[in-house]
Amino acid sequence: MKKHAVKDLSLAKQGQKNIEYAEMQMGALLEVRKRMQKEKPFKGLTIGLALHVTKETAALVRTLKSGGAKVAIAGCNPLSTQDDVAAALAKQGFHVFGWKGQSNKEYYENINHVLDYKPEITIDDGCDLVTLAHTHRKELLDNIIGGTEETTTGVIRLRAMEKDNILQYPVIAVNDNKTKHLFDNVYGTGQSTVDGILRATNTLIAGKTFVVCGYGDCGKGVAGRASGMLANVIVCEVDAFRALQAVMDGYRVMPIAQAAKLGDIFTTVTGNKNVIRKEHFTKMKDGAILSNSGHFDAEIEIPALKKLSKSSRQLRPSMKEYTLRNNKRIFMLADGRLVNLSAAEGHPSTVMSLSFCGQTLAAEYVLKNSLNPGVHLLPESVDDHISKLQLKTMNIKKDSLTKEQSKYLGSWKEGT
Ligand SMILES: NC(=O)c1ccc[n+]([C@@H]2O[C@H](COP(=O)([O-])OP(=O)(O)OC[C@H]3O[C@@H](n4cnc5c(N)ncnc54)[C@H](O)[C@@H]3O)[C@@H](O)[C@H]2O)c1
Incomplete structure (x- = not known):
């Protein structure tokens, strides 16, 4: 099996600095990482990803590794890979496949390299990884416990697969988290x-x-x-x-x-x-x-x-x-x-911290709960937890309901 395929390993030094800079702005994700380091929810498992290989995605894969996972990743777009970041990840021992300016053929070859690692969990952005597993690599499906999906288009494709009774495992629509689509997509x-x-x-x-x-x-x-x-x-x-x-x-x-x-x-x-x-x-x-x-x-x-x-x-x-x-x-x-x-570097790191808290917690959720094949939402309590983590890392305190207010909001008796 190929270990990695990147443009130029000598770019790793700058890539490493970029990853460090991203992580400085991704406090909420680092909080999740701290817990993962202790609990190791992904121990013994392989996670296969097709995501934009950016400095923020590097912070995600490093978090998954802290949780015990072996990680293989390919880009999810032929032009979006940051070559210095890919080089840094390869140097850190990740199985990374991608470079900026891939042909369509190379793009799918690289996703196939990820699938060669027989992932138990898939993390996808746009549904090309899931589609490939369900078409040309069907032999892998029995081994897959579940997956997560990053973007609107991927969720649309997954729902179409579900409607056609093709989707063989549960996938969490991370895009539908409040802390994803109302921040990442908008800001x-x-x-x-x-x-x-x-x-x-x-x-x-x-x-x-x-x-x-x-x-x-x-x-x-x-x-x-x-x-x-x-x-x-x-x-x-x-x-x-x-x-x-x-x-x-x-x-x-x-x-x-x-x-x-x-x-x-x-x-x-x-x-x-x-x-x-x-x-x-x-x-x-x-x-x-x-x-x-x-x-x-x-x-x-x-x-x-x-x-x-x-x-x-x-x-x-x-x-x-x-x-x-x-x-x-x-x-x-x-x-x-x-x-x-x-043409630029994708979303700023702070907003990706929210999205990737969602990805990490969704991967943990799909692992710990035996869900039926299909598209699932992350429970609201997990989504709210992400907002709380982000507020904490921004050092912002919010109000809380008084006992009287909680009772009032749960009752129909008080009116005009
Ligand atoms: N560039 C990025 O980094 C990034 C980030 C998040 C999402 N996305 C992608 O951006 C796209 C939009 O995502 P979204 O979350 O805004 O989706 P959305 O479903 O919230 O919005 C899409 C809108 O486009 C409208 N639309 C559809 N066909 C149209 C047409 N022919 N003419 C005009 N309007 C039309 C729909 O009615 C809808 O209101 C998706 O492909 C998504 O995967 C990209």
């Missing part, structure tokens, strides 16, 4: 998406028309940050309630067909495919910037953009210029892959 994706756009383009946001497709948790975060930087934000939505939320939050809402003509910068965060497509590219302004922060690179119809173009060139590291036959130029960031992880 994390919001900030890091704008960070990715800025690092790729160094464009001025103030005064620009910024189109956000999808007004879910991530879309709310991106729209809020863009508007905070004084862009005029337009939201495109297919869901009536969320479109209405966007209106009440003060944004213009309109179909993408209309917004295509107005936007200077576009970001898709829908989890859907071909949200910006052929008929929209031709209407765009010269110099329009396109980016995606949804899980897969299917949200912007890049094959159609290529067909409409007479030429293209890599203008800057994460910025490709397409010149259409009508002579307008369109700038595509990070080849339509998650711009926050491909």
Whole structure:
């Protein structure tokens, strides 16, 4: 079995420093790690992961190891691996497979290397690891006790597998933790998406028309940050309630067909495919910037953009210029892959501390409770515990109910 496959082991020194810097900001996760070190809930078990290999993920895998696990990890996106971090993890003895700029074939080969370690627990981001185990590596399924899933798109795929009676083991939808999707997706994706756009383009946001497709948790975060930087934000939505939320939050809402003509910068965060497509590219302004922060690179119809173009060139590291036959130029960031992880460093560490407390505690929960195959939620008490840990590490004290207040809230007798 392959021990590891990374770009360049000599990058390990910087990777190690980056991991240390991340851990300084991940106090809640370190609290969980302290307990795991004593209790060793994962002793004798192998945990297989497909996650973005970032400095924050390194803090997670080091926590799982402290809990007694043997860990094998691959990236969950061909462009998101931080090569220095991967090198540092390999030097620390983790089985890590991935580098920035993998081909599709290499991407799946690397996930297969993780599965070669026959994990008892899977931790996935986007459901490619689980899908591979259920299709090409079915022989491994009997050995798997349970899994956890990080993101909205992964949870959607898992629920579809459950509906089709295919999912063979229990998986905790970590994305659905309050302490995950209401922080990571909103504040994390919001900030890091704008960070990715800025690092790729160094464009001025103030005064620009910024189109956000999808007004879910991530879309709310991106729209809020863009508007905070004084862009005029337009939201495109297919869901009536969320479109209405966007209106009440003060944004213009309109179909993408209309917004295509107005936007200077576009970001898709829908989890859907071909949200910006052929008929929209031709209407765009010269110099329009396109980016995606949804899980897969299917949200912007890049094959159609290529067909409409007479030429293209890599203008800057994460910025490709397409010149259409009508002579307008369109700038595509990070080849339509998650711009926050491909052109920047992904979410800030503090927010990932919350998400990865969720991952660690969900892995422990799925191990200790015999759950039926299917998609499960982490109990609210565990989710609340994560909030308490985070407040503690921020040295913030909250109020508590008095006995009288608790009684009042549990009773129907007192009225007007
Ligand atoms: N970049 C990151 O680091 C990161 C972090 C978290 C989640 N994600 C991914 O971002 C995507 C969105 O996640 P979310 O939690 O916001 O999901 P969500 O379900 O809360 O929101 C998605 C929204 O997109 C809307 N939508 C769907 N199709 C659309 C279309 N054709 N046009 C306009 N709107 C459309 C839906 O109605 C919904 O309101 C997912 O793929 C998720 O996995 C990325």
